[in-house]
Amino acid sequence: MTPPGETARLRMGGVVAGAMLTLIALPLLRGQVYVYCDLAYGFLPMRSFFADCLAKGEDPSWCPNLFGGFFLTGEGGGTAHPWIRLLYSTLSLGPALNLELLVSYPSLLAGFIVLAMRWGMRRDAALFGALVFALGGYNMLHFMHMNVLAMLAHVPWLLLAIDVVMRAQDPRQVALARVFLSLLTASQLVLGHVQFAWISGVGEATYCLVLAWQVPGSARRLPGLAVSKALGILGGAVQIAPLWDSFRASKRVAPTAAFVAMGSLSPWNLIQWVAPYLTVSRVITPPMAIDSGVLPPAPSMFDWRVHEFSIYYGAAIPALLVWLASNRKGYDRLRPLILFAGIITVTGFVLALGDYTPLFRLTTKIPVVGGFRIPARYLVLFHLGVTILAAVAFSGLCGTSDRGERPSWRRLWPLALPPALSVLACLATRLPEGLWPSYMRGEFVAATPLVLAGPALIVVATGLVACAARGSRLALLALFVFIGADQTAYAFQLRNLIPPQTLAEYLAARPVPPGDTSVRIKFNQLRDTWHNAYMMKGLRTISGYAAMIPRQRLDYSKHASLRVAGVGWVMPSDDERGQPWIPLFGPLPRARLVTQTQRTDNPDRDIETIDVAMTALVSRDLPQPLPPGTPGVADLVGDRPGKIDVMTTTESKQLLVLSESIHRGWRVKVDGKTQPVLRVYGDFMGCLVPQGRHHVQFRFLPSSQRAGLWLSVLGLVLMTAVPFAPLWPRARPTAQADGEEVKPKLIGAPLARALQPAEDP
Template sequence: MKPSASGVAAVRLALPILAATLAAFGGLLTGGVLYYRDISLLHRPVRQVIRAIWHSGHLPLMDPAMDGGRHLLANPNYRVLHPTALLDCFLGLDQAFAVATVLQVFLAGWGLALLLRRQGASLAAARLGGLAFALSGPLLSLGNLPNLLGGVAWVPWILLAGLAARARPLTGLPLASLLAAVPLLAGGLESWGAAMVILAISALLSTERSRGLLAVGAMALGSMLLAAVQILPALSLLRGSERGLGFRASQIFYWSLEPARFLEALVPGLWGQPADPARWWGGARFDSGVPLILSAYLGATVLSLAIPGLLVLLPRRRAGRTTAISADGVAQDLRHLLIASGVTGAGLIFLALGRYNPLLSMGSDLPLAGALLRYPERLLSLVALPVAVAAAVGWQSMTRAGEMRRILRAAGPGLLLVAALLAGVILYTLSGGVPLAPELTAGRRAAAAVALRGTAGTALVGVVLLGACLWMAGRRGTRHLAGACAAGVVALDLLVAGVGINPAAEREILEEVPAAADHIRTREGAGTTPRLLRLAEPPVPGESIPPGVEVAWSRRSLAYRIPEEFGLGTSLQSDVDRSAPLGNYFLRRAYEKAAGARRERVADRAAAAWEVSFAAGTDAVPATADWAATVFPRAPVLVLRRRQTAAPRLAVVPHATYLGDLQAEGVMADLLEKLADPALDPRGEVFITAPTGVSVLGTWPVGEGAVTMRSDTPVGLLLEVELPGPGLLVVRDTFTAGWRVEVNGDPQEIVRTDMAWRGVVLPRGRHEVRFIYTQPGLLPGAFLSGLGLVLIVGLPAAGACRRRRSAVQAATA
C-alpha cells in the first residue's frame, strides 16, 4: 500500500524543516534585516515605492521617479502580483521581506518532503530530502534574489499538484494550474519549465502516458491563462525596452556556471564567504567578483546518500548474483520521480554552464530567444531538487532491509568517495595550498588555507557521523532512531556551511540616506522634484569598513533608494534590470560615449539638476562637513554638484525640429549628434522623431511660455499651459507605450522628444493638458486570467453536478 501524506505525517515533516529554516535565518529573529546585494540595491527600494503607490489608491503601474518613469507591474522581477506581495498588507517593509524569504524556503523543503512521501518514500527519507533541498546552498542563496526564489520555491508544490491532477484531472487540474502560475508571476520561466519537464517525463514513464501528457498540457495552458495578467504586460515591456534589442553572447553568458564549482558542491566555502570581502578569495574567478548563486554547496552528507540513490537506477545483474543496491523497496513512483528530476537536472547543468559549454557558445551573437538563458548560473538553484530526491532514495534503498552488511555495502561507494575527496582537500591545505584559488598573497593564501581546512574538516566530520547513523540503521535496538539521526546530521552539515549566505544587518544602516534627500530638497526648494545625474563609483570597500555599510553609500544603492524612498528622481541611471524604455537607454548610451561639454549637454537634456559623486576633490562643491558626517560617518565624503544648465522637467519651447522616423537610416546618428551639441540649448530647441511629423517654428522668445502643475500621480499628469504662439510642451518623463494625452478634453498625439521624453504640439493660448497612463496588455491579460479563474471554479462544480445527477439517476432507476 502506497504511503500517504496524512495530516499527522505532514506535521511531522513540517516541524523539523521549519525549525531548520528558522535556524538558517537566525539573524532575522534577533531584529536584523536582509540587505545583501539585490535586496538593498533593487528590491527593497522598489518594494517601498510599490507599497506607497498602493497606499495612495493607485495601481503600481509606473514608478515616476526612476529615470523619468520605469514600469513596475509589467516587470515580473518586481513581483507586484506574486502571492508574497500580500504580506505588504499586514507587515512592514523589512518584516515582509523576511517572512516572504523564510516562508518560501520552508515551503520549498516541506513541499518536496510531501512529494517524496506521496511517491512512496518513508517518513525518514522524505524528511531528509526536504531538509536537503531547503538548506542547500543554491536555495539559501536566493535569499538575496527574491525574484528567483519566488519561482524555485514553488516547484515541489507544482509537482505535487500535477501528479495528483493526473489521477483526478477534473478536480486536480484547477489547483495544479493555479500553483503552476505562481512562478510565472515572478518571471520564473525556468522554474515553470523545469516543473513541466519533470511532469512530462514522469507521464512518459507511467502506464497511462496519453492521459498523463494531456494533463501536463492542460496544466501548462491553464497556468499561462491564469498568469496572462502578468505575461501580456511583460511582453509589451519586453518589446519596448532594452531587453527587446536582444543580447550579445557576452551578455547572455555573464554569470555562467564555473566548472570548478562542481567541487564546491562537495566542499563548503571553497573560495570563502562571498558576502564578506575580508573572507572571500575567489573574486578573480567570477564575473563581477562574486557568483550569482553565492553557494553551490549541496552537502557532503547529501551527496554521500545521493550516490547510492542514483545507483538504484543501474540495471539489475544476472540471476544468481546479488547486488547490494536494487530497486526492491523503492516504490515505482519514487523511482520515476528520481529519473524525471535527474534528467531535468542534467539538462539544467548543461544550460547553466553557459560560455563553458562549447555547444552553447558557438556564435558571437544570439537571437532574442537567447535572453531566456541570460545569467545561466541561476539554473543551479533548481539542481538541488534532483540531488535531494536522490539522497532520499539512497536512504530508502539502503535502510529498507535493516541488514548491517547490506547497508554498509550499499553506503560504501558514496561515503568513501566523498570522504576521500574531502580528505584530499584537507591534506592539500596542510601544505599551504588552496585548490582552484586565483593568485593570492602569501599571507592571504595562508589564511585561506586555514579557513578552508576548517570547513572541509567540518564536512568530513558530518560524513563520519552519517556513517554512524547508517550503522544505527543496521542494529535492531537503534534502528528507529537512525532516520532522525541522519536528518539531524544533514541539517547541521548544511546549516554550518550556510552561515553568511544571507547576512543580516542592523536596520539603522538602511536609514542613513534621508539626510541626503532632505539636503537636496532644502537647496532646491519646496514642492519640486529635482533629478540626480547617475552616480560615480565609490571606492572599493576595505576590510576596515563594517559589514553592511555598503548599503548606505554604494552607487546603485543611492541611485535606487534616494528616488524610491524620498521622491527624488534620477536621470541617465544605469539599469541593472535592463528594463528601461528604449529612449532612456539610448540617451544613457549617448551620455556614456560623450565627453566634456558634449556630455554635459546630454545631461542637460536629461533634466539632471544635481550630480552626486564620491570624489572629494578641490574642484568639487561638497555638502557641508556636518551634513556629510551625519549621513556617512564611516564612508567617503559625498559630493553634490548643482547643475545650473539642466533643462527643467516641464517646459514649453518655440522651436522643435522634426528629424524623421527614428528607424530610418541615419536618423539615429543625426539625433545623437544634435543631442550632444553644446551650441544647441535644450531650453529653446528640441528634436522630434516619429514616423510622421512636422517641425514647430514658433517666433516667440524662449522663457515667455508657462507651465503649471495641477496634479502629478504615478499614472497621470494634469498641466495648465499658456503659450504666446505655436510651440511644443515638453514633459521630460519617459516616452513609452501606454501614455495618451488630452488637450482641452480632446485626444492629441504624443511625439517623441529628444529621444526619451514626451511632447505635445500646441497652438497659441491657454490649454489644459492631461496625460493618462494605461498599462498595455493589462486589460486583455486580466480578462484572460479572469476567464481562467472561472474555468477553475467551473470545472469542479460541473464535475460535482454531473456526479450528483448520475447518483440521482442511479437511485431512481
C-alpha cells in the same frame, strides 16, 4: 505501524527546521530588514514605492523615480500578484518585506514532503529531503531574489499536480489537479521572472515524460495536461504582456553573445562537493569576458557569482549518494522518481555549464530563452534532483536500521571515496603550476584553517552515514542536526555580509543633496546599484537599477542631456574625494513650453548643437511649423505616478515639453481632447498646445496591461471550466431505487485522496 525511531527523527527534523526558520525570521522579530544585494538595491526601494501607492490609492504601474520614469509592472517582481498586493496593502513595509521572503521556505518544505510521501516515501526521509531542498543550497543562498524564491516554492506543488493528473484513477481528482496546475502556473508567471518559469517548465516536462514512460496508460493524459498548462500561461498574461512590452523597449532586446554567456558554470565547481571552503569566495570564478572588458576572478564573498555558482548542499550529500549508488535494491516503488531525479540532476548541471559545452549554442537559438543570461541558474534542477536522491538514500538507511541489519565495514568501502577526494582536492592546490588553472592559485585559495574545514566536515558526515548504514538510530538523528548546522553555517555567512538594518538605519546612511531636492539626480556608474534607495527619500534619478533597463537615446554624461532631464545634482564615484554631491547648474523645468523645434534622427549627436532651453529636438516633422514668439507659461498642477497635469498659458501654438520618459503607454488630452504624444529629445515626451489657457492631462494607460488583464480573466474562466467539462453530465443528481436523491460529493474528498500515496498501476 510507525517504524521504530521514526517519531524521534520526525521530532528532531521539526526542531531543526523550526530553528532554521527562526534564524531566517530574526530580522522580522527585531524590526529589521535584510539589506544584502538585490534586497537593498531593488526590492526594498521598489516595494516601498509600491506600498506607498497602494496606501494612497494610486496605480503603481508607473514609477517616476527611476530612469526619468519607468514601467514598474513591466519590470516583473510580482507587483501584479494578489498575494503581494495583499501583503503590502495590509502590513507596513518592514513586516511585509520579511513575510514575503519568509513564506517561501515553509512552502518549499511542505511541497517537497507532500510530493515525496505521495510516492510512498517514509515521513522522516521526506522531511530530511525537504530540509536539504528548502533550507540549503540554492534556496538559502538566493534569499536576496524574493520573487525567484517564491517561484521556486511553486515547483514541488506543480510536480505534485502533474503527478495526480498522470497517476490518479478518480476523474474528479484529475480534474481538480488540472485546475490546481493551471492556477499554480499562472501564480508562478505573475511573479515575473520568466527565466525561472522556463527552468521550472523544463523540470515539469521531464517529470511528465518520465511518468508517461514508466506508468502504463498515463501517456494518454498528456494532451489534457498540456491544455491546462497552456491555460495557466494564459492566466499569467497580466504579467507576461507588460513584461514583453518592457522587454521590447529594454537593452535586453538584442543581447550580445558575451552577455548571454555571462554566468556559465565552470566544471571545476564540482570540487565544492568535497571541499566547500577551498577558495575565498567558495566558488570557482574564472575570468569572464563582458563585451569590451574582462572581469577577473573575484576572491570575495561579495561577488554575485558566489550565490549563482554554489552547488554545495551539505557535507552529508556525497556520502548519501555514494551509499545509494552502491545499494540500489529495494526501490522498485520509487524507480520513476529516482529516474526523474537522475535525469534532471545531469540535465541541470550540463545546462548550467553554459558555453563550456557545445549544447549552449543550441539553447541560444531558442527564441527569448536564447537571450537569458547566467546559465548557472539551471542548477535549480540539479539541486532538486540531488535532494530527491538524498531523501531516497536516507529512506534506505532508515530501512536498514528498522530491519536491524549490520553490514560489515568492508561492504561500506565506497564511503571512503568522499573523504579521499576531499583530501586530494585540498592537496591539489600545492601541485606544480600547470595542473591547476592560474586563477585557482595565490590569494584565490582560502586560509589553511578554512581549507581544512572541508575535509573535516566530509569525514564527520561520512562517518555518520556509515554508522547509520550499520543500523545506528543515533547516527540517523545526528544527521538531521548535522545537515541543519552545516547548511546554516554555510548560508548565513552570506546573509550577514551586510547585516540586517532597521529602515531608519538604512535611510540614514543615504544623505540627500542640500537645498532643492525636487530636481533629478544622477549617480556615477560605480554607485549605480545603490541609487534606487534614494527614491525612498522622494528623490528622482535619471538612471536606476533594474532588470529591464530601458534603452535611452541620450548620453547622460553630457551636460546638455542632463539639463533637459532636469538633473540638478550628481553623486561622484567612490574614488573621487571632496563634497558628496556636485551641483549641476541650469537644470530645465520639468514642464516648459518652446517655440522652436528641430527634427533629428540622432538626438544624442544634435543635442550639443542647439540651445536646449529654446529649441526642442523632435523625432518627426510637426504638421505645421510653430510660429515664432515668446514661450508661454507651463504650471505643473499635478504630478503623481502615471498622472501628470499641466496648465499652459500661451500667446501662440507651442510645444509642451515634459521631462518624463516616453513610453507607448502614455496618453495625453488637451482640454479633454486626445492629442498625439510626441517624442522629444529622444527620451522624453511632449505635445502641441494651442493659444490661450489649457489643461493638459498626461495619463499612463498601457494597452499591454489592459490586454493582459483581460486575457488573465479569460484564462481563469477556462482553467476552472475546461477540466470539469467531461464530468458535467455525471454531476447531475440522480434518484436511487427508493426515490431518495443522491447527494453530491464534496470537492475536498477527491482532493484529499489525491494527496495520498498513489497505488501502483
